Amino acid sequence: MTRVDFFFDPVCPWCWITSRWLVEVSAHRDLEINWRTFSLRIKNRDLEMDEKYVKGHERGLRALRVVEAARAEHGDSAVLPLYTEMGRRYHHDKDRDTDLGDVLEDAGYERALASAADDDAWDAVIEASMKDALDLVGEDTGVPIISFDGSAGFFGPVLSPAPTGEAAAQLFDSLHAMATLDGFWELKRTRTNPPIFAERP
Numbered sequence: 001m002t003r004v005d006f007f008f009d010p011v012c013p014w015c016w017i018t019s020r021w022l023v024e025v026s027a028h029r030d031l032e033i034n035w036r037t038f039s040l041r042i043k044n045r046d047l048e049m050d051e052k053y054v055k056g057h058e059r060g061l062r063a064l065r066v067v068e069a070a071r072a073e074h075g076d077s078a079v080l081p082l083y084t085e086m087g088r089r090y091h092h093d094k095d096r097d098t099d100l101g102d103v104l105e106d107a108g109y110e111r112a113l114a115s116a117a118d119d120d121a122w123d124a125v126i127e128a129s130m131k132d133a134l135d136l137v138g139e140d141t142g143v144p145i146i147s148f149d150g151s152a153g154f155f156g157p158v159l160s161p162a163p164t165g166e167a168a169a170q171l172f173d174s175l176h177a178m179a180t181l182d183g184f185w186e187l188k189r190t191r192t193n194p195p196i197f198a199e200r201p
Contacts, residue, residue: 001030002176005153007038007133007145010067010086011060011096013195014158018144019083020198021162021171028169035079037064037129038143059096061126062117066100068125069116070109081107084201092200152179154186161196 006022008015022033041057049057063086070078085107089098101111116122133145136153147153154175163171178184 001032003032003034003149005034005036005132005147005150007036007129007143007147008083009038009040009057009060009143010063010083011056011090012040012143013091013197014160015144016087016091017159017162017195017197018146018157019087020201021157021159021168022146023080023201024162024164024168025172028166029172033080034076035083036133037067037126038133038145039064039123039126039130040142042123042127042130043142056096061123063100063103064126065116065119065122066104066113068122069113069119070104072125073113074109078107078109082109088200091195091197146175146179148176148179154179158191160191160193162198164198 004022006019008019010016019035022031025031026033039057039061041054041061044053044057067079067082070082082103085103086098089095089103099114100117101114104111104113133143133147133153134141136147136151137145137155141155143155144158145153145155146157157171157175162168178187
């Protein structure tokens with residue numbers, strides 16, 4: 001079994017595509033996926049940014065607080081159902097201001113956890129998760145971030161569209177091999193596709 005830590009902000013479309021790829025891979029490879037929080041709002045709080053990005057990242061932070069509150073109450077198994085419901089609404093339905101209480105209910109959890117959205121006490125938990133990610137890959141990245149077996153990791157993969165079936169699994173195998181090779185650092189090319197989502201899960 002390969003342990004995978006996946007760091008995400010629910011408002012990031014690239015994270016969403018990569019997360020669905022990982023779910024697809026898990027049907028073909030023996031994975032233990034740990035869904036970890038990473039706030040683009042916290043990461044970029046000292047940068048001057050367009051107001052629309054600030055608002056979007058603030059939505060992500062509020063959602064991540066709810067994710068961590070649900071994790072604290074129900075365990076790690078609560079994270080993927082919540083993230084999946086958020087991804088449906090944010091990225092497929094374009095419901096940027098979705099009600100987090102509705103998200104919780106549809107994912108099978110109590111609405112009351114939505115109050116965590118405005119409780120910045122959860123930010124310390126999110127920042128601790130972010131530190132784990134940035135210790136692996138460096139400070140000059142955002143998300144998605146993926147790591148293998150708690151050590152080797154990198155920013156990405158950025159996919160659009162994501163492969164499916166055995167092609168998804170083969171991509172995972174290749175990335176795992178590269179990430180765990182001592183001395184491998186970076187591959188990059190200019191992205192020309194917008195986010196291309198698969199069918200709404």
